[in-house]
Amino acid sequence: ELKVxxxxxxxxxxxxxxxxxxxxxxxTSDRLYWYRQDPGKSLESLFVLLSNxxxxxxxxxxxxxxxxxxxxxxxxTAAVHDLSATYFCAVELFGNEKLTFxxxxxxxxxx
Amino acid sequence: DARVTQTPRHKVTEMGQEVTMRCQPxxxxxxxxxxxxxxxxxxxxxxxxxxRAPLDDSGMPKDRFSAxxxxxxxxxxxxxxxxxxxxxxxxCASGLTWTSGDYEQFFGPGTRLTVL
Numbered sequence: 001e002l003k004v005x006x007x008x009x010x011x012x013x014x015x016x017x018x019x020x021x022x023x024x025x026x027x028t029s030d031r032l033y034w035y036r037q038d039p040g041k042s043l044e045s046l047f048v049l050l051s052n053x054x055x056x057x058x059x060x061x062x063x064x065x066x067x068x069x070x071x072x073x074x075x076x077t078a079a080v081h082d083l084s085a086t087y088f089c090a091v092e093l094f095g096n097e098k099l100t101f102x103x104x105x106x107x108x109x110x111x
Numbered sequence: 112d113a114r115v116t117q118t119p120r121h122k123v124t125e126m127g128q129e130v131t132m133r134c135q136p137x138x139x140x141x142x143x144x145x146x147x148x149x150x151x152x153x154x155x156x157x158x159x160x161x162x163r164a165p166l167d168d169s170g171m172p173k174d175r176f177s178a179x180x181x182x183x184x185x186x187x188x189x190x191x192x193x194x195x196x197x198x199x200x201x202x203c204a205s206g207l208t209w210t211s212g213d214y215e216q217f218f219g220p221g222t223r224l225t226v227l
Contacts, residue, residue: 042221097206101153
């Protein structure tokens with residue numbers, strides 16, 4: 001059974017600081033997704049990582065994938081309040097389109 | 112701006128009543144998913160369709176839940192009878208598998224269900 005773990009579960013950080021959210025998964029996979037969810041809202045797709053060593057960046061967010069270590073990271077650079085949300089990673093097994101989600105990381109950016 | 116739509120957005124019902132949630136996937140997408148989100152369990156996959164065929168409903172309580180795709184533009188999730196433990200946000204998502212193998216899933220706004 002595929003297990004996806006994120007840490008930390010909760011993260012409170014000051015504006016302007018850098019931090020990283022980690023996503024570990026238990027079974028070999030070549031595809032990993034990051035989503036953002038604002039309170040009471042739906043999930044918004046942030047990144048799709050399709051191969052080992054993949055790195056994608058959008059604004060202050062950068063995601064990377066190490067399939068050998070079964071690890072993905074979401075790095076936040078110089079955090080701003082607008083980034084406050086819950087971030088989920090999700091793993092797809094061998095292109096079968098089913099996603100297994102991590103527990104989520106609730107990020108709060110303090111002015 | 113193509114997006115997944117879901118109705119109703121909110122539903123309050125009494126235990127024992129039937130609940131039907133509807134989803135319109137993005138036009139042209141060939142996969143549809145139903146997820147349930149709760150504080151305790153997080154996001155759980157309930158059912159999965161590809162080209163309207165049900166591929167996996169192992170995450171769904173079979174005795175009371177049913178999922179169907181009567182046509183390519185409509186997916187339904189039905190609960191009968193509903194119970195208080197079914198209270199959750201139910202998300203529908205759709206995606207398209209490209210010939211290149213790329214894939215991305217897009218989520219609808221969700222149906223917030225409260226069973227009293």
